[in-house]
Amino acid sequence: MNFFREGGGEPWGFEQGEASGTIEIKSVNPADYESEIVDLYRRAYKGLEEYADTEIETIKRYLGWLYRRADGGFLVAFDGSRIVGFVSIDHKWLSPESHIVGEIHEILVDPNYQGKRIGKLLLEKAVDLLAKRGVKMIELWAGEKNFHAQNFYKSQGFEEKEKRGKWIRFIKNL
Template sequence: MKKQAIDFSIEKASEKDMQELARIYLEGYKGLEEYSYTHMDDVLAYLNWLFRRDVAGIFVAKHNGRIVGFVASDGNWFSKREGKVVGAIHEIVVLPDYRNKGVGKALVEKALEYFKSRGLDTAELWVGEENYPAINFYRSLGFESKDRFNYWIRMVKKIDN
């Protein structure tokens, strides 16, 4: 699929964005419900948890003033598998109409930049084993599959400091 670039900005999220992020989350996971929360109350509880984990690591992508995607990155995550604190990407969601336009890549790059600013040298994330578009997207950004747990695959990327 040919990328069709759009103008967008990446900004720090705030808790006032929570309802919109929940709406985007639910829309972004249509067809992938086995890997997501499916009820608004659960999504809001999850987003609250993400904000409490690392409010400084949540960024939104805006196009014409409208949020079209977000990344929840966590610079305080202790990875038992790595045996150290790593940057964790807990969530990245881009609205379907804004995929393949550079938004997701920019959000991941912002998360990696944030981790680097925290002095971290590794980023990790978990992705559903049959979410092939996401797996291929993460591979294209340099993430490698490391291990699995149930139907989740852990992917890791070294961060150049």
Template sequence: MSSYQVRPATVRDAKAIAEINATSSRAAYQGLVPDDQLGTLSIDKRQQFWRDAIEYMEPQVQVATDGDKVVGFVGFDRSRDKGTPSACGEIWAIYVDPAHWNQGVGVALWDAANDGLKEEGCTKVTVWVPVRNERALRFHEHAGFKREMASLKTVLVGTVKLEEIRLRRDVG
């Protein structure tokens, strides 16, 4: 049982979400994206994105807290992939402050997203993960996601091309 509380995000959480998004991205993408690009991640742009997401509920955003401090977040909604059935959801983003990695925050956030997707009538859920992000792949596979090998695609992150793979599992 997690000691972290998960709740719907409020607009006031946008700055903390943006900071976690940037800090966790820097840690997770170290060695995959050049340090000079990681150092330019804009908290202001991310804060505006997450403020809008929270306000318009696209995606739905939940935060994990440790006391009053936001330590992680998850954004989820219907899948953005073309041709996907309406009953397929997607984890758009799931990030945890690196100081709280391996402490159950990600599991608490995944459980909240799973419950939210179930409430929305989703029966399947997907997530896109860079192939070289072994930590994220392990997390999702531990949560029951399976790689869809035919889904491999190349995405541009800054000036770097990364291979991503879609993982899928049942909502339940």
């Protein structure tokens, strides 16, 4: 059964039962779905608040910043009309070594949809988009206690590079 399609493109096949309907990834302006994305952000960071903004207005400003940096790379996963995840990229980020890299600033999946390959889909789309923009290296950061995210990134070919404060930096060469 096919669950994923991108704006009328070719469907991607997944095992039956992985999502409740068709998962569609779209590039959007988060302001158009502000309340839903803020709610998703807060639910996804429940228990990991030390790594997140917690005030609604601060989250809204952060989402605006992500959108401005993303240049069309703020991608949202929809299950029908429900938002179930998002990823935000930046293809002109300055790394700690002063190189321009692709940065994945944020990737979140609705806790009720975790384990259903939504995060993998979003990450694959983000990597593909960054590669199309000429990026040779991608980096992202995970909280030192966010073992679920760390294991996920490692399973997707990212390597742990360094630790800074409460953050662990991961990289992937393309």
